[in-house]
Amino acid sequence: MYYINVLTKKLSSVYLLTGQILTKIIENEFLDFILESLGSMEGISWGSMFGGFVIRHYDLPFGLIFDDELYLKVNEGNLIDYKAFGSEPFSYSKQGKIINISNWRVPAEVLEDADTFVIWAKKAIQAAQDKKRGSKPPKN
Template identity: 40%
Template structure:
């Protein structure tokens, strides 16, 4: 993520949130990186066949989050990682503006 910029990590719910400028744009759960998506960027994740992050809450209720698995290719390519992180951060910014 070095090409993307400085990030911070905070533990949460057995995983970790990935932040830039105090805004969460990614999460790590079970050693898998998930990136924030929204209506504008989801098509990119769908085109790659990337699944969303799903967790099971108390009582067995499954919740689908607006975070999608990062493409395997970007894990070995800093340029691609930066590109996908920029998309995720842009989605997080758009979501934050709606609040």
């Protein structure tokens, strides 16, 4: 179970008064699982976003959780990994058009293997850093 300081995060739901700080109680088993799986990595944080969650590395978004599915940032450097599993990008509808973004669904097989999942997360962080810098990853 995670507690979020309402003074710094704009969330709405059940609140708990602890001392002088009003906090929100968030219970999401899938989010808990993802955060525990990334526990060996420094700088991991999360926040709410449009009914889901965003996963960050030192404030750099690299993952999304919607409907108990994790979508990580993808670019030319790691796209082949996702395609090998038949994964698909996160998409949504806007003004009658389907919009695909550069976050792809992480296969269950990857989530079940902690070491592999951390490798995929690190590649997603690199993809997010590359996008932020506006650079393309080196060709392998």
